Amino acid sequence: MSAFDKYLHAVIVRAMNEAREDGSATIDAHHLLLSLAADQGSTAQQVLASAGLDRTAVREALDREFEHSLSLIGVSAATYGLPRPSHASQEPKMGASAKLALDRSFASARKKDLRSAHLLLGVLQARIGTVPRALALAGIDQAELADRTRRMLTGPDR
Numbered sequence: 001m002s003a004f005d006k007y008l009h010a011v012i013v014r015a016m017n018e019a020r021e022d023g024s025a026t027i028d029a030h031h032l033l034l035s036l037a038a039d040q041g042s043t044a045q046q047v048l049a050s051a052g053l054d055r056t057a058v059r060e061a062l063d064r065e066f067e068h069s070l071s072l073i074g075v076s077a078a079t080y081g082l083p084r085p086s087h088a089s090q091e092p093k094m095g096a097s098a099k100l101a102l103d104r105s106f107a108s109a110r111k112k113d114l115r116s117a118h119l120l121l122g123v124l125q126a127r128i129g130t131v132p133r134a135l136a137l138a139g140i141d142q143a144e145l146a147d148r149t150r151r152m153l154t155g156p157d158r
Contacts, residue, residue, distance in 0.1 A: 004114045007042075011035045011119060012094075019092035026095030030130045032102075033123050034058050036116065044120035047149050051140055058134075065134035097129050109153075121149045 001009075012027070014035035019027045036044040038055040048054070053061070070076070094102075105122030106114070124146040126132055135142045 002112075004111070007116065008114075008119070011039065011116075014038060015098070016092050024092055024095075025090065027092050027098045028095040028130065029097035029101045029123050029126055030058075030062050030134065032098055032119065033131055034062070036120050036123070039116065042116040043152055044116035044149075047117060047120060047145070047152055050148065051145050053138075053140065057138070061134040061138035061140075062130065064137050065130060068133070068137055097126065097131075101126065115153070117149050117152050121146060121153070124149060 011032065012035075015027045015031040018031040018034045019025075022031070024031070034055060036042070037048045037053055037058045039045045045054075048058070101122040102119070103122070104125045105118045108118050108121055109115075123131060124142055132142055135145070
């Protein structure tokens with residue numbers, strides 16, 4: 001198993017734990033984003049941190065996105081006091097948005113050249129979904145963040 005394979009496994013395990021905490025039956029792209037933000041010292045974490053996105057900030061952005069989505073259909077989370085999600089009884093499976101993010105990541109470089117920033121780029125290239133909505137609500141320019149990630153991958157110190 002290569003170093004990147006071990007890294008990818010660790011990212012997916014953290015994302016699986018995030019999905020369990022959410023009570024989700026699937027691991028989605030936003031769980032991958034939370035996992036990458038929590039990976040201290042990685043290039044992906046450094047890029048996110050440079051935009052003010054540590055794991056806590058990503059979680060807050062996702063919570064705002066959830067509340068905003070509810071408000072669009074006339075539901076106020078504060079008014080209804082929604083219960084905390086129950087933990088999923090089964091191990092979460094890989095969801096469509098996470099699969100697409102990983103596919104985009106793997107398409108961006110040869111396997112031997114893959115790094116954490118490739119995973120982040122795969123997540124950031126989504127045009128629709130929870131991640132783009134959460135980033136927009138947090139005031140993060142997703143395109144600029146993706147460009148910053150690309151520069152980290154192609155810069156002289158890559």
